[in-house]
Amino acid sequence: MTLIEVMVAMFVFAIISTLVLSSLVQVLSVNRASSMQHVAANLAAQELERARATTDLFALTSEERAVTVNGTTFAIDRDAVWVSESDDQAACGAGGGNLRFKRVNVTVRWSGMSPSQAPVRADTIIDPSQRLNDPSTGTVLVSVIDAEGFGVANATVSLTATANGAPRAPVQTDAEGCAYLLEVARGTYTVSVSKLNYVGLALDPTPKQADIAVEAGSTSSLGFQYDEAATITARLAAGSQVRLPTNLPMTFVSTYGVVTQAVTTTATSTVTQRTVKVHPRVNYRIFAGNYGRNTGAECTAPDPNAWPAVTLGGVAYAAGAAPEINLPKRGSLTVDVPMGTVSVRGQVRGLRATAAPGAPGDPTCASTIVHEFGDVSANSTVVIALPYGTWALTDRNGVAVSGVTVSGNDTAVANVVTLDPREVVP
Template structure:
């Protein structure tokens, strides 16, 4: 049979038997070989990828289980918080993402402070969701997920008492850990609560920025934040110890408050910028600080101002600037941009907004005054505006104390019109003093008074365009 098949396939002409394969036959053979090889490579690659993915999935399942076990081992359920943890094993990068939230008797599911002030129910337990993903995951592969609930180790509710949840977020909206939360009865209300029992006092905020006070006697409370580690933190109103009052607690319910409290930006201040000499600054110099979160007045000329972080920065003005049109008397003089254009075309230039990584130049007016024998105390008070000064109806008063007796003193003041007086000390009778050699303001011009106003000087910030 084989002989017959061979005879039929073999060319009849002996010459054709030695001709070999044609080019078409070779190409077809190579194409078939390529298809088979490519399929084999893809199949092997798929098997290897699936094997690696299954191995990574097994590790991810172990990591998820480990995260749940770790959470269950936490002594205080309030310390269980959301987190994202990178883990590298066997050359694969895993991301363990943990989400924790409180569940209440009304079914509320909240990471910390509930959205509503009341009708939230009592705390029951915490829901924990752990999701583990890894590098090189196949598109069709789902991340490993583990969900569980964790009950408190001891009773955290009292039907006759309530709960306070406090959330502390940073400037980026993320929770701030390590903040001390102090809860006290609010004596400013008609129904102040009671001092918290030791077991009810909240611990430091956890990684979610959450602190919990349980078994709180119904009434009104005051909440204060602080840092025990000495780090400089500020809220949007520039308070290092922000306070909220009138927090009402009712029995069988959960209430709370949300704070914004972030590591402060450190601004290095350079008062009397541009002046090469030495000028005394007022001991209680106020500095107006403008930002997108409002206007704040610092009450001392510190070399460093610690402020709530803003991406747009702040504007700094020496003196207490108060805009017109408000409920209180205005004080426009300190702001150079509030001064009208002078007859010779000079204008006041607005201070730029600066960021924390730049030194802050705060220009001021400078004047030298003559002192009588024994005079070491100088008082400067804003007075009737003159020489284009937009005025300061709110009145600013600053004092200077010389360390030793001198015949004259060079002092720095915010822009505006000032009446200058001196005495031997702060309790002695003040007398008018006259200007010494005119130094003038760093920007613009100094206008000395004459006659009965010989002790009056206008520090003008306006300069040529």
Template sequence: MSRIHAALTRRLAADSGFTITEVLVAMMVFAVMSIGLAYGITNALLLTQESRSRQTALNLASQDLDKLRSLANPFEIRSTTGDTEQPFTVGQQDYTLSRTTQWVDSAGRSSSCGTDGTTLAYKSITSTVSWKSGRGKPLSVSLDTLIAPSSRINADGTGAILVTIRNAAGTGAAGVPVTITANPGGGGAAVTAPAVTDGSGCTYALKVQPGTYTVSASTPGGIDSSQQEVAKNQNVSVSAGTDAAVTFTYDQAHTFQVAYGTSYPGGTAKLPTNLTTTLYNGVGGSSFFAGTPTTIKAFPYQDGYQVMAGAYVDADGGGTATCLSPNPGKWTTATNGAIGQAPEAVDAAAGVADPPGKRVTVPMGIVTVPIDSGYPYITAVSDSAAPDFDPGCNAPSPKTLTFSGLAAGNATIALPYGTWSLYETKALGSTASSNSKNLVQTASSKITYPNGGGQTNNAGFLVVKWGDTVTLDPRKVP
């Protein structure tokens, strides 16, 4: 019996199979191998798909260049923009074709639209097809070619006008209409309006008779870097056999809502009838706007503007004529710890109109002066011999501001920062001794600064100098 039991036990042990641990290990090994195999198969499929997509993209780019080579006129070949890029779908894969062009002139120089004083030779074209891979990664291929005109661009006796328009970002401004008119007596002839600018900001007028022309560019809501709604060059000279190049910087205007710092504890100060408002940008310099506009349309410089009351002219603009006093940031001489703070730059995004609630406040100095009933006007004249802490206004001629509609008694007026002679006058703008009197000389004790003060040369205080001028000082203690 014991022998039978022992034999049965040995058979049961032999038939027991794998343990649970061995089964789990085997399953894990199988899973790792399966994952690796699946990844390899998937990766091979994606690589195959990308290779097929790349070949398709190359074929699309090649077809585009073949089509362009069949065109007799290279001027019909234009750089694309977002709305003119061509979509394709091949085998459930979406593609987009874009194109950039550059002219190469007779001197071998290349530029988007051509070069002044030379002759266009041939056009360099790059066709780019882009798509997204199965992994979502953006991919693209590009092909280049050169295309020369089949005949002379200009007849022997004519020239061409090449127009380039750049936006505030420095890239081509597409879709801008351009007009070209012959100047009276300039020897030119009528010119057919060229096509609107392409994706590189280029357009062309060909076979133009020699003479002088005015070239203009404009579009609704547009503005150029000199703050003109119509970009214009009135002295474009065309010679036989060569090209005249014209470049504009033009974009959609930014509209500022403007308010003037005329409030004081007792009310609102009166503004000059002929104030100049300055928008200053480090690249474009000073732009002047007459009067006190509540909205200003300006070129959208990317680093924005400082807004000031008065005609601010920076020394960086060249020459010796400057008027720095309107900019508080130029009052760099500290007195009693006070120093001028430059106006904060305000953003100027292209095509944006600030809502009425977002106003740019133009800081100003405020002073109260006595008014005689027989002298109903005030004339303020800038003083170039300003005190040392005032950066001064050394313009070729003094700045003159006038005030009207003043009642007898006290009048509170707002002026740009700086040093001023104040005259009470019988006639608007007059400073003649026969019908005016210097207020500082005749009534200096009655001139006050309504926001407080009393310390000479300190922040925001009125300063009486040499008995004939007042200084409106913007300096503050940081």
């Protein structure tokens, strides 16, 4: 045999060996995939059996867990959801109508799956072992979610009768943020939610929904958005050493509405830093003072955004702008909240500021808005902080105060001051 014949034979042998090896690898790969699918199918079946063995369907919730078999990790995803009479599937069974059964879907994936492989899926429905909805009473379903849409576990849900009805012990939400109140007597109730260091959209640590009607044989569903509070530390008047009103509120404006919180202080306090718990992941515009629209106590002047751009005496002023923030979950932030300041010299018994009419085009407040500052000693000067707007300074008997001065763009005519948030355009 010549050298060329030997080389050709070796080349042919190499090709045949490669094809055989490739076939073996492919067979082994197919066998492994088939084996993994078989294990996954067994795990899915076992998960359904676990679900069917649950004696309390309210304790059967969605769950994710991992199982290792012969060195391979399998991810088991169980989705459990109530189905109502209307065939709706919604969180906490709140799709409408009475609860009928629970639908359970199981999906199993494993490490090393090829992109062409599909996960193993299995599903079942589980009927309650006893009737859930008593025809002589009603059911209340409550869903509590956070700002990201996830259920809030271990929140306390309370049901308080306001008309007829009967007392009920509070219940806790499950891992999916669901609370189920069964066999509720006919009547009208207020439903509230509470959890330490949590807050609702209205900055209420215990948000409520009133006038929830419960009828015999029917289901009432409601939901709350409730999250772990973020913290705002507000430095009023930018942290200046000033005296605040004893009855100064702070206002938070967001896409969810307007919330005003009282900020109490003593008559001689110069501590202007305040800490407020707010709902996270919400854009807030913050300013000092009351704020009302169509409430019988119209008051827009404290909001810097209510002051439009203007030119006065040939000087251009930019529109006002209140601080805006967006806090992350569990976050904290220090924010300077500007206010107007006024110097008052001389003895005043019970200094007060009452909202007064402003210049044409300026935002105003109803005259029912009054801020109290306590006494000012003789021969002394006190710097007070006020929300933006026009204010008349008097003593507790309504006598005009003298010795009033302001600075910057603010104006004072006798005892009437206008505190303007706008700045000169450079």
